[in-house]
Amino acid sequence: DAGVTQSPTHLIKTRGQQVTLRCSPKSGHDTVSWYQQALGQGPQFIFQYYEEEERQRGNFPDRFSGHQYPNYSSELNVNALLLGDSALYLCASSFKGFFGTGAGDTQYFGPGTRLTVL
Amino acid sequence: LAKTTQPISMDSYEGQEVNITCSHNNIATNDYITWYQQFPSQGPRFIIQGYKTKVTNEVASLFIPADRKSSTLSLPRVSLSDTAVYYCLVGGSYIPTFGRGTSLIVHP
Numbered sequence: 001d002a003g004v005t006q007s008p009t010h011l012i013k014t015r016g017q018q019v020t021l022r023c024s025p026k027s028g029h030d031t032v033s034w035y036q037q038a039l040g041q042g043p044q045f046i047f048q049y050y051e052e053e054e055r056q057r058g059n060f061p062d063r064f065s066g067h068q069y070p071n072y073s074s075e076l077n078v079n080a081l082l083l084g085d086s087a088l089y090l091c092a093s094s095f096k097g098f099f100g101t102g103a104g105d106t107q108y109f110g111p112g113t114r115l116t117v118l
Numbered sequence: 119l120a121k122t123t124q125p126i127s128m129d130s131y132e133g134q135e136v137n138i139t140c141s142h143n144n145i146a147t148n149d150y151i152t153w154y155q156q157f158p159s160q161g162p163r164f165i166i167q168g169y170k171t172k173v174t175n176e177v178a179s180l181f182i183p184a185d186r187k188s189s190t191l192s193l194p195r196v197s198l199s200d201t202a203v204y205y206c207l208v209g210g211s212y213i214p215t216f217g218r219g220t221s222l223i224v225h226p
Contacts, residue, residue, distance in 0.1 A: 004161070035216075040218070041218060042205060042216030042217050042218050042219055043162065043216045044216070045213050045214070045215075048213075056212075056213055058213065088159060090161050090162070091161075092161075106152050106164055106167055107164075107214075108164060109154075109161030109162045109163070110161050111160055111161050112159065112160065112161050114159060
């Protein structure tokens with residue numbers, strides 16, 4: 001049973017550039033959520049995709065956008081990169097637009113993509 | 119959003135039992151409680167989830183009192199490899215809010 005996968009593992013960009021991160025959800029899951037985790041902090045919710053639409057969004061600017069494909073995989077795009085965008089970007093998958101339905105079903109996280117902006 | 123409060127850090131020694139308590143005073147009726155473990159530069163890993171009373175799996179136990187305003191993650195006989203950050207999350211159908219978690223350090 002394949003878990004959540006993310007690519008690339010690491011990425012180095014310069015200020016002003018654009019970046020695309022990719023995520024494939026756990027087998028059987030149809031919902032993808034993206035999180036940003038700064039050093040020493042807990043993950044912060046960016047947005048969630050379900051049925052190829054953005055369903056919920058956290059407190060992040062429009063420079064952060066995403067997409068979900070029919071096979072449930074997802075992309076996170078960040079434009080006009082700032083130094084403060086340097087972080088670990090996590091993808092989590094779940095089912096039916098929830099963050100977990102209880103009874104043992106919850107979000108499952110990928111290994112993350114470490115983005116460094118110089 | 120359900121707010122949670124955990125100790126920032128804890129220390130233990132190999133072979134001891136560790137209990138990490140999370141406070142969630144405004145938990146809603148439909149909310150359940152989930153604990154994650156995170157190692158540096160890795161994604162959080164699901165440990166255990168529960169709604170009430172006690173839940174046990176192969177790695178941990180979760181104790182939830184009747185009023186559900188708190189929960190305790192119990193790690194039996196910790197080892198050095200249990201050194202990590204542990205997060206308590208409450209909810210399920212709405213955006214989960216991660217705090218800073220509890221940094222557990224296990225000493226030899």
